[in-house]
Amino acid sequence: EAQVTQNPRYLITVTGKKLTVTCSQNMNHEYMSWYRQDPGLGLRQIYYSMNVEVTDKGDVPEGYKVSRKEKRNFPLILESPSPNQTSLYFCASSPGLAGVVSEQFFGPGTRLTVL
Amino acid sequence: QQQVKQSPQSLIVQKGGISIINCAYENTAFDYFPWYQQFPGKGPALLIAIRPDVSEKKEGRFTISFNKSAKQFSLHIMDSQPGDSATYFCAARRGGGYQKVTFGTGTKLQVIP
Secondary structure (H helix, E strand, O other): OOOOEEOOOOOOOOOOOOOOEEEEEEEEOEEEEEEEOOOOOOEEEEEHHHHHHHHEOOOOOOOEEEOOOOEOOOOEOOOOOOOOOOOEEEEEOOOOOOOOOOOEEEOOOOEEEEE | OOOEEOOOOOEEEEOOOOOEEEEEEOOOOOOEEEEEEEOOOOEEEEEEEEEEOOEEEEEOOOEEEEEEEOOOEEEEEEOOOOOHOEEEEEEEEOOOOOOOOOOOOOOEEEOOO
């Protein structure tokens, strides 16, 4: 089944404790992105990747890191989480070459709480 | 700053009625305008999308109207059904091969029987 998977689905942690949220897709997509969803703010793009080893900042990259060492995986790293990073996080992937319109497929989400 | 402004924040429509959600954007570099539908506990899923060289696109009961000069686009849901109750997000993607996407703030639609 074609899908985007995220782990963990739920996480409660404390301020300053490094964490990684994994994202994997089995559709051989080139593009992957991370978003955070907050009430009243919609989805905001954190980082995106156009291919292996190619990443760029979205609208809200502060406090986050990403890496794209393999095409299928795009982990989101919070080196020192803070309470304002409490949010619902979505990973997404999409196929296609530059300039080609393509649909984004979203994962099921990771609900993160930072105490 | 919000580059894609979406309204209304919430909408209640009777079954069989027309639901209309509006979005406005500022950046003329956007080249792709999708609408996503999200049910509680799920990730967003693409509903319908349009490029700025087209003024209208229809897929079943869902229609996007696009006004390039006004930098506005809207989603119309005809014959709204209770199963359409969800949160809807408009979005805009920057052109030039980038995947930088800006979403609106979302509209929670409730269709009542």
